[in-house]
Amino acid sequence: MVNNSTTRDLILDKIREVELPRAEHPLVDGVLAGAIEYADTLGTFVESAELVGARVHFCNTDNVVDIWRDVCNEFGTGKTANVAIRGLDDDDLTDDNPHSASELVVYGTSGMLGVAENAAIWVSDRAIKHRVSLCLTQHLVLQIDAKAIVNNMHEAYAKLQDVRDDYGVFISGPSKTADIEQSLVIGAHGARTLDIIVVEG
Amino acid sequence: MGKGHPTAARAFVENRERAQWHDTALWFVREKRDKQAASLPEWELLRETASSIKRHAQSQLADYLVQFEHAANANGAVVHWANTTRELNEIVTKLLQSVGATDVVKSKSMLTEECHLNEHLAKQGIDVVDTDLGERIVQMRNERPSHIVLPAIHTKKEEVGELFHEQLGTEKGATDPQYLTEAARQHLREKFLNADAAITGVNFAIAETGGIVVCTNEGNADIGVSLPKMHIACMGLEKLIPKLSDLSVFTRLLARSATGQSITTYTSHFHKPRRGGELHVVILNNGRTELRAEPEIRDALHCIRCGACMNTCPVYRRSGGHSYNTTVPGPIGSVLNPSMDPKQHNSLPFACSLCGSCSDVCPVQIPLHHQLLTIRHSVKEAGGLARSKRLSMRLASMVFKRPWLYKLSAGLGKCAVRLTPRFIKYSRLNVWGKGRELPPTPRGSFRKWYDKNGGSRGK
Numbered sequence: 265m266v267n268n269s270t271t272r273d274l275i276l277d278k279i280r281e282v283e284l285p286r287a288e289h290p291l292v293d294g295v296l297a298g299a300i301e302y303a304d305t306l307g308t309f310v311e312s313a314e315l316v317g318a319r320v321h322f323c324n325t326d327n328v329v330d331i332w333r334d335v336c337n338e339f340g341t342g343k344t345a346n347v348a349i350r351g352l353d354d355d356d357l358t359d360d361n362p363h364s365a366s367e368l369v370v371y372g373t374s375g376m377l378g379v380a381e382n383a384a385i386w387v388s389d390r391a392i393k394h395r396v397s398l399c400l401t402q403h404l405v406l407q408i409d410a411k412a413i414v415n416n417m418h419e420a421y422a423k424l425q426d427v428r429d430d431y432g433v434f435i436s437g438p439s440k441t442a443d444i445e446q447s448l449v450i451g452a453h454g455a456r457t458l459d460i461i462v463v464e465g
Numbered sequence: 466m467g468k469g470h471p472t473a474a475r476a477f478v479e480n481r482e483r484a485q486w487h488d489t490a491l492w493f494v495r496e497k498r499d500k501q502a503a504s505l506p507e508w509e510l511l512r513e514t515a516s517s518i519k520r521h522a523q524s525q526l527a528d529y530l531v532q533f534e535h536a537a538n539a540n541g542a543v544v545h546w547a548n549t550t551r552e553l554n555e556i557v558t559k560l561l562q563s564v565g566a567t568d569v570v571k572s573k574s575m576l577t578e579e580c581h582l583n584e585h586l587a588k589q590g591i592d593v594v595d596t597d598l599g600e601r602i603v604q605m606r607n608e609r610p611s612h613i614v615l616p617a618i619h620t621k622k623e624e625v626g627e628l629f630h631e632q633l634g635t636e637k638g639a640t641d642p643q644y645l646t647e648a649a650r651q652h653l654r655e656k657f658l659n660a661d662a663a664i665t666g667v668n669f670a671i672a673e674t675g676g677i678v679v680c681t682n683e684g685n686a687d688i689g690v691s692l693p694k695m696h697i698a699c700m701g702l703e704k705l706i707p708k709l710s711d712l713s714v715f716t717r718l719l720a721r722s723a724t725g726q727s728i729t730t731y732t733s734h735f736h737k738p739r740r741g742g743e744l745h746v747v748i749l750n751n752g753r754t755e756l757r758a759e760p761e762i763r764d765a766l767h768c769i770r771c772g773a774c775m776n777t778c779p780v781y782r783r784s785g786g787h788s789y790n791t792t793v794p795g796p797i798g799s800v801l802n803p804s805m806d807p808k809q810h811n812s813l814p815f816a817c818s819l820c821g822s823c824s825d826v827c828p829v830q831i832p833l834h835h836q837l838l839t840i841r842h843s844v845k846e847a848g849g850l851a852r853s854k855r856l857s858m859r860l861a862s863m864v865f866k867r868p869w870l871y872k873l874s875a876g877l878g879k880c881a882v883r884l885t886p887r888f889i890k891y892s893r894l895n896v897w898g899k900g901r902e903l904p905p906t907p908r909g910s911f912r913k914w915y916d917k918n919g920g921s922r923g924k
Binding site: 267271272274275276278279280281282284285286287288289290291293294296298299300308315316360361362363366369379381382383384389391394395396398399400417418420421422424428429430432433434435436437438439440441442443444445446447449452453454455 | 478490493494505506507510511513514517518520521523524526527530531534546547548552562596597598599602615616617618620621622625642643644645647650653654658659674682683684685687688691692702707708709710711712713714717724727728729730731732733734735736737739741748754755757758763813840
């Protein structure tokens with residue numbers, strides 16, 4: 265049996281024994297001066313999203329429900345937990361066992377922010393019953409406010425600083441792999457498709 | 466002493482067509498990386514910043530580890546400490562046994578490869594399935610990864626097709642990557658849904674928040690850890706970064722350097738266990754504190770395991786990852802492994818042309834080729850150089866120190882090369898003649914050209 269507190273102290277002692285030259289943290293308040301900003305942040309986000317294999321739909325608060333219905337209908341029937349139509353506050357998976365999410369065909373939720381440079385969307389488990397739904401569903405739909413799109417990862421983490429989600433993930437496009445001879449295949453283990461619904465105004 | 470790199474690389478090198486194919490595949494990734502680097506005007510600033518953050522973290526490592534432990538505990542995670550690979554294996558085994566786990570899914574973790582965790586758990590009756598497609602392929606082939614980001618880069622689609630036909634029942638002769646990936650998806654879904662526990666590696670651990678970050682493209686880590694009750698994350702103590710905002714620097718560099726993507730598909734931040742679940746973080750030392758004590762080598766601990774140094778390395782590309790006989794191959798592996806186990810790996814720093822390309826692409830500015838040179842010196846000091854190399858180096862040193870002798874031997878050498886018959890020139894004694902032709906000897910010499918073109922004018 266490993267005596268863990270002894271091992272812990274042994275390791276920490278080994279580190280403290282060797283004093284390294286003092287080295288300052290290079291960033292003040294996490295800001296990297298000169299990080300890229302885009303003239304058209306939303307346009308760049310859309311370009312990045314298409315590059316990573318996602319589809320982008322635009323709508324406004326009046327027709328957002330219609331867009332959701334259209335996107336979901338495209339994937340046919342099946343068990344869908346479509347939270348957006350219910351106001352994006354909680355999903356309707358009632359089973360406490362996360363394995364129930366394996367039946368999902370389409371799953372949708374909202375992202376807190378999007379990043380123009382890489383199309384990453386921050387999704388947390390706040391409004392999600394099971395974290396696994398995001399990856400286990402066949403098709404994923406994420407809604408995002410156009411005003412919540414930032415230029416780069418520095419701006420993104422600045423917004424996350426005080427959020428402290430139990431679990432949160434930047435999702436950029438559908439799941440993919442190139443492990444067989446570097447051939448890009450969309451749809452590895454996670455969602456096969458990603459549809460992004462951008463709500464303007 | 467272990468089998469040296471030249472011997473281990475022989476079979477790979479002899480298959481010229483395949484070596485060429487491997488070379489091209491990796492160069493393709495390197496080019497994608499270049500495109501991404503060029504897309505950001507602040508690229509060099511990012512590298513410099515990343516390097517400074519890591520150096521700062523190393524300088525206050527003990528404090529940050531303690532801060533991480535407190536924050537993680539407050540989040541409801543449990544932190545474990547392992548000084549050796551044996552200790553890590555024991556901790557993981559006990560954790561798995563505590564929930565009666567027999568079927569475990571694991572996402573990519575070079576650290577668990579370093580510990581030979583799968584083999585250890587198998588002996589305890591615990592089956593571990595690697596869920597990253599590339600890792601699953603090498604696991605089914607009873608091999609080890611040949612690359613840290615592209616584990617099956619040495620494998621051809623025909624071989625994957627044959628393997629899947631035998632083990633997963635795909636159609637005979639099928640080689641379409643889309644079809645084969647779909648088969649793996651179905652096969653591994655079963656494994657995910659039946660797993661009793663999940664193991665992952667860690668890309669970054671955040672001292673400030675006590676969270677860990679795992680990056681994948683396939684989504685296998687997120688699925689793996691969110692179904693069963695237990696998630697065990699294994700990390701080397703060098704993975705620690707001080708603040709959440711530091712991730713902005715590293716997430717911008719990692720995927721761009723690794724595969725030429727702007728970010729991985731999933732960058733997952735785990736702070737608390739899933740509802741009703743357990744989250745364990747095992748921190749491993751295994752010689753890292755000793756490496757940290759070496760002034761010339763310690764920057765190697767900044768490595769974020771992107772693999773860019775492998776993709777660009779002319780030796781790696783042409784000799785394949787398995788020729789290194791290590792968990793981490795390529796330039797960074799040739800620094801880390803001989804530093805930790807010189808007897809076993811002292812041929813690796815010589816598997817290098819000192820071209821310096823690895824240092825140029827490294828996202829955290831590890832001076833890899835300088836380190837390789839430093840380690841070569843240590844190998845020489847320890848008497849680890851082969852006799853042929855020792856003698857030829859002594860001879861070269863003698864000549865280069867004396868301009869007159871250099872001038873004489875250059876002239877003589879040129880004649881000798883021209884006049885010596887092939888069977889002597891490319892005899893067994895000339896190891897450099899294997900697979901290489903000398904270029905035709907030029908008529909003039911640089912010295913003559915220099916004098917003629919006024920090189921010594923103004924002197």
